[in-house]
Amino acid sequence: MIGRVASPASWLVRPLVPSRSDIHVPIMPTSSISTVASAVPCPVVESLDAILPEEPLLMMGAGPVPIPAAVAKANTIVINHLGGAMVKVISQVKTMARYVFQTQSKWVLGVAGPGSGAMEMAISNLAWEGTRVLCIKNGFFSDRMGEMGRRVGARVSTLEVADRSVASLEQIAEAIRRERPEIVTVVQGETSNTVWNHHLKDIAALAKAAGSLVIVDAVCTLSTMPLEMDAWGIDAVITGGQKGLSSIPGVSLIAFSDAAWARVKGRTAPNAHWCLDASLAENFWHNGGYHYTAPVSGVLALHEALRLVCAETLEKRFARHLKCSLALQQGVTALGLQLYAPEACRLNSVVGIEVPEGLTPADVCSHISRQHQVEISGSFGLPIVRIGQMGEQCREHNLFRTLHALGRTMVDLGVKVDLPAGVAALERGLSEGK
Template identity: 95%
Template sequence: MPTSSTSHVASAVPCPVVESLDAILPEEPLLMMGAGPVPIPAAVAKANTIVINHLGGTMVKVITQVKTMARYVFQTRSKWVLGVAGPGSAAMEMAISNLAWEGTRVLCIKNGFFSDRMGEMGRRVGARVSTLEVADRAVASLDLIAETIRRERPEIVTVVQGETSNTVWNYHLKDIAALAKAAGALVIVDAVCTLSTMPLEMDAWGIDAVITGGQKGLSSIPGVSLIAFSDAAWARVKGRTAPNAHWCLDASLAENFWHNAGYHYTAPVSGVLALHEALRLVCAETLEKRFARHLKCSQALQQGVTALGLQLYAPQACRLNSVVGIEVPGGLSPADVCSHISRQHQVEISGSFGLPIVRIGQMGEQCREHNLFRTVHALGRTMVDLGVKVDLPAGVAALERGLSGGR
């Protein structure tokens, strides 16, 4: 038996000796050009260092402005905009778990990894999920979607605007929503990588729930996200008879903080302040100019990559501009390319869930000319170093032409 507090302390877990972040992080910061997170502007970084009372008057003003700016970015007049203390996947789960429950008929249009995740979340809350499987590097035809809706009679249809896993753009989104609405179904859209990078009009297109993460097009920090519900979706949230099994993600409880200035849990105030500044910068630029910047930069990047002699993964008709997929030449793995470009050139790009591709993001602060020149040069040099024959001068020249308006 211990006879003193000293002997008790001696048997406890020993205090570890660990390295500081300065010792762990690379001497030169990595340029984040993958599928997210993305570089953040100075105003966002500064806001993320501030802590305020999560229930004070200042926070009420911040929240009010966040909702006002978010309505512009979502293109909705709906009152029901909420923040989520979690990644885009948490916002996705908030949408699913509040609108679907035991026995709810859900149709999941599956283009890849992230669209399938919505179906999995539906199954976990007991919904009857049917999946429309779409071939890789393709979108489903509207006729097939209409036929599937008629057969399955879903109460909810889930779809992703930009499937980042295989870089496919669901360009039929507006028409898909119209088909679902005509059949009486609510529509949930994953816009994690596309919100503020390309047009999405929640009200005009008849979408009932849109989710996004902070760390992609908005150029905010990871871990704080946004969701918007239509009036019809909110009526379903409030009309459910069984409580949501997810307490933190219960939209009715979240309403108390986001709309009634009351307590739900301690909000991630620094992250909300960062999100405020990110949204403010979007509004200052305007959506129209932001869409044009993203389109120009992404197309110039694609021209540069093609001129190097590499192949883009998704066909042009359904190619996502927000995240560009590039086929890895034979004999190499995505990990080979990603590790070399990071280690030798301090540029971070992404692999993708087993596909033979690497991905370069074009979201928010990634879409800057100096980032593109550095990335194309680093990608070309990486290929040369790994024994792949590419035309690096042609790639850089094509990028320059694309950015200056040439072809």
């Protein structure tokens, strides 16, 4: 017999099975349900259409960068992260990444996270309590590797490098002799102050001769300028997807040398970071097994970004970046503005420009965004703005629009610049570079 609802005071219902009539299931009254549901009011929010500008912003800062149509399309697709199609995608991502890293090493992995996540994977897998680490500090991001080392208990010593300069090889050799590091960390391009460690190959040679492993941050430089992981003796290279590769933010790449991988596998204490444990990540990236649910759409986008790099070839890509960056630098100088880093150690992939006296980086960035729909970057307290020259940013139409917007912004903010001369210099630089 079907039971009936008991009195409202008891809030009970009899079960359908007569032989179990002694079992009672509580039912929350309607009044209680509505009370719980309204305890946190349903919010009223704006749609993205109401938040975002009507005209898309041209992303010309230090990252993220504009993405090609093929990358954007791939980022809309979801497939089984453990299926056969994904296995093929991962295999091709690793093959293409080896070309971009210039390594024969098997140990290429993806990271579900920003370039800093890949940085933390490198540090936390290769360093632990008591590991001696030498951090060559050129600025904000190179210092971050030292901080990550300290957080895993490593004994980190720092070679402080003056702003707008690089350490001499003699200084680095002395620091290596003094500290006897097991690991040396260095950035190829310090995006915070736009300094290029142009001695990277020689730095790696000094470290390797002393028996140290070398970790290189190539977040803003991979595919924008030469980096030869195997030939230069580098043991771990990290990069983000959202810069030179022109993929989406949030999916990154790391490559370990055989020597670095042997250290990863030989450690006795497990990595404190479960998601960033390279030994666990190996199961997904090399064995077709489960680690965690991979950022499928982001991996597909990364595949397409790498495919476009391979289609262009590194040689042509390096030449395009160099031509565009030098032309932009010539245009900025002809405007009458000053570049921040000296030419001898100036980074091409992110160009730093001194902000004229009386203005702040925020003044310039907000005006150029609001009035010209061009996004450029400030920089961690330094009196500069930064224009990126990575991947899809290095297109001639982007350069003309950005330089004109920068010049008009300066005029609007009361700075005397020669806008026609700047545009003419940009044109000459691009024409001469062909």
